[in-house]
Amino acid sequence: MTGTITATLDSAAPDSPADLTRRRDLRRMKAVATTLLVVAAGVFVVAKLNEDSGAWVGYVRAVAEAAMVGALADWFAVTALFRHPLGIPIPHTAIIRKRKDDIGRSLGDFVESNFLTAEVIDDRLRGAAIGRRAGEWLADPAHAERAAGAMADVVRGALEVLDDDEIQRGLENVVQSRVDAVDAAPLLGKVLEATVEGGHHQRLLDSVLVSLARFMEDNRLTFQERIYQESPWWVPEGIDDRVLDKIYTAVGRFMNDISASPHHEVRRTVDQRAREFSARLHSDPSLAVKGEELKAELLAHPEVRRWIDSLWSEAKRALVDAADDEHSELRQRVAASVQQLGTRLSTEPELQAKVDAWVAQAAGHLVANYRAEVSDIISSTVEKWDAESTADKLELQVGRDLQFIRINGTIVGGLAGFLIHAVGQLL
Numbered sequence: 001m002t003g004t005i006t007a008t009l010d011s012a013a014p015d016s017p018a019d020l021t022r023r024r025d026l027r028r029m030k031a032v033a034t035t036l037l038v039v040a041a042g043v044f045v046v047a048k049l050n051e052d053s054g055a056w057v058g059y060v061r062a063v064a065e066a067a068m069v070g071a072l073a074d075w076f077a078v079t080a081l082f083r084h085p086l087g088i089p090i091p092h093t094a095i096i097r098k099r100k101d102d103i104g105r106s107l108g109d110f111v112e113s114n115f116l117t118a119e120v121i122d123d124r125l126r127g128a129a130i131g132r133r134a135g136e137w138l139a140d141p142a143h144a145e146r147a148a149g150a151m152a153d154v155v156r157g158a159l160e161v162l163d164d165d166e167i168q169r170g171l172e173n174v175v176q177s178r179v180d181a182v183d184a185a186p187l188l189g190k191v192l193e194a195t196v197e198g199g200h201h202q203r204l205l206d207s208v209l210v211s212l213a214r215f216m217e218d219n220r221l222t223f224q225e226r227i228y229q230e231s232p233w234w235v236p237e238g239i240d241d242r243v244l245d246k247i248y249t250a251v252g253r254f255m256n257d258i259s260a261s262p263h264h265e266v267r268r269t270v271d272q273r274a275r276e277f278s279a280r281l282h283s284d285p286s287l288a289v290k291g292e293e294l295k296a297e298l299l300a301h302p303e304v305r306r307w308i309d310s311l312w313s314e315a316k317r318a319l320v321d322a323a324d325d326e327h328s329e330l331r332q333r334v335a336a337s338v339q340q341l342g343t344r345l346s347t348e349p350e351l352q353a354k355v356d357a358w359v360a361q362a363a364g365h366l367v368a369n370y371r372a373e374v375s376d377i378i379s380s381t382v383e384k385w386d387a388e389s390t391a392d393k394l395e396l397q398v399g400r401d402l403q404f405i406r407i408n409g410t411i412v413g414g415l416a417g418f419l420i421h422a423v424g425q426l427l
Contacts, residue, residue: 019396022396022397022400023396025400026395026396026399026400026403029399029400029403029404029407030399030403032403032407033071033075033403033406033407033410036067036071036406036407036410036411037068037071037072037075037406037410040064040067040068040071040410040414041064041068043060043063043064044061044064044065044068047060047061047064048061055425058421058425059418059421059422062417062418062420062421063414063415063417063418063421064414064417065417066413066414066415066416066417066418066420067410067411067413067414067417068410068413069413069417070409070410070411070412070413070414070416071406071409071410071413073409073413074405074406074408074409074410075406075409077405078399078402078403078405078406079093080092080093080094080095081095081096081391081395081402082094082095082096082097082391082392082394082395082399083097083391094391096387096390096391096394097387097388097390097391098387100382100383100385100387100390100391101379101382101383103382104378104379104380104381104382104383104385105379105382107378107379107382108374108375108376108377108378108379108382109375111374111375111378112371112372112374112375116367116371116374116375117367117371118364118367118368121360121363121364121367122360122363122364125356125359125360125363126356126360128356129352129356130355130356130359131345131351131352131353131354131355131356131359132345132346132352134342134345134355135341135342135343135344135345135346135347135351135352136342136345136346137342138338138339138341138342138345139339139342139343139345139346140339140342141335141339143342144335144336144338144339144342145326145335147335147338148331148334148335148338149326149331151334151338152322152323152324152330152331152334153323155319155323156319156320156323156324159316159319159320159323164312164313164316167312168309168311168312168313171308171311171312172308172309172311175308175311176299179295179299183288183291183292184288184291184292184294184295185281185282185284185287185288185290185291185292186281186282186288188281188291189278189279189280189281189282192274192277192278192281193275193278195274196271196274196275196278201270201271201274202262202267202270202271205258205266205267205270206259209255209258209259210259212255213252213255216248216251216252220244220248223244224240224241224244227240227243227244228240231243
C-alpha cells in the first residue's frame with residue numbers, strides 16, 4: 001500500500017484519466033475566478049476615472065474596490081496553501097510543502113483517534129451480520145469451490161516457502177524419537193496377541209501348508225535323486241521309488257488333515273506356542289534386548305533410511321499435486337466441507353453469533369494492539385512523499401472547490417463594499 005501511494009504521488013508519474021479531468025476543471029475554475037478579479041479591477045478603473053459623473057459612480061467604485069480586495073485576499077489565502085504567491089517566500093505560505101510531515105502525523109493521529117477505536121469497530125461490526133453473510137456466500141457451490149481454490153493456493157504457497165531440509169530433519173527426529181520410545185518386544189507381543197485372537201496365525205499356517213505342498217511337488221525329482229544317493233547300492237530303484245511315494249503320500253495326507261481340521265493337534269500346538277511366545281515377549285529380558293537390536297538394525301537399513309528421507313518430499317509432492325488439481329479428492333473434500341460450513345452458518349443463529357463474536361474480538365485485538373502501527377504507516381508514508389508533487393496532487397483534489405472561495409470572496413467583498421459605502425453616505 002505504501003509503495004502504491006508513493007508511486008501515485010511521484011512527480012514523474014503520469015496523470016490518470018480522472019486526474020486529467022480534475023486538472024482541466026481546476027484550470028477552468030481558476031480562469032473564472034481570475035476573470036472576476038480582472039473585471040472588478042477594470043470596473044474600478046473606469047469608475048475612478050468617472051467618479052464626478054454622479055453619486056452612483058461612488059457606489060460602483062466602492063463595490064469594485066472591495067471586490068478586488070476580497071478577490072486578492074482569497075487568492076493569496078488559497079495560493080499560500082500550496083506555494084509561495086508570485087514565487088515570493090512570504091512567511092507562512094506554501095504551507096502544505098513546508099508542513100507536509102506535520103500534516104501526515106496529524107492525519108495519522110486523527111485516523112487513530114477517531115476511526116481505529118474498539119467502539120467504532122464494534123459498532124460497525126455489530127450490524128454487519130458477518131457470520132450469516134459469510135455462510136450464505138459459502139453455501140453456494142461455486143463460492144465454495146473458489147474458497148477451496150484460495151485455501152489450496154495458501155497451502156501451495158506455504159509449502160513453497162518452507163525449508164525442505166529443515167522439515168525433513170524435523171520429520172527424521174520425530175520418527176527416530178517415536179521409534180526409540182517404543183519397546184520393540186512388547187509391541188511385537190501385542191501384535192502377536194492380536195494375531196492369535198483374530199485367528200490370523202491359523203490362516204498363515206494354511207498358507208505355509210499350501211506352499212510346502214507346492215514345494216514338495218516342484219522338487220519331487222530332487223528328493224528322488226537324493227534317495228537314490230543315500231540308499232544302499234544293493235537296494236533296487238523300484239523300492240526307492242515306493243519309499244518316496246509312501247513318504248509323499250504320508251506327508252500329503254498329514255498336511256491335508258491339518259488343513260481340513262480346525263481343531264487338529266498341530267493347530268492347537270501352534271496356538272499354544274504363539275501364546276507362550278507372546279507372553280515371553282512381554283517379560284523375557286533377553287527377548288527385549290534382541291528386540292531393541294532388531295529395531296536398531298531395521299532403522300539403520302539403507303532402504304529404511306531412504307524411505308524416511310523421502311517422507312517429506314513425497315508428502316509435499318502429493319499435497320502440491322492435490323492443491324493444483326481442482327478435481328483432486330483433497331480439493332473436492334475441502335469444497336464440500338466449506339459448503340457444509342456455509343450452510344450451517346446461514347441457518348444456525350448460535351453459530352452466527354459465535355462467528356460474529358470471534359470477528360469482533362479479533363478486530364478489537366488488532367485495533368487495541370496495532371492501531372499505532374497504522375498511524376505510523378500514514379505518517380511515515382507522507383514523510384516519503386515529494387513536497388512539490390504532494391502539493392500539486394492535493395491541489396488537484398481540492399483546488400477546484402477552493403476556487404469558489406476566490407469567487408465568493410469577490411462577490412462578498414463587493415457586497416461588503418456596497419454596504420460600507422452606503423453606511424458612509426448615510427453618516
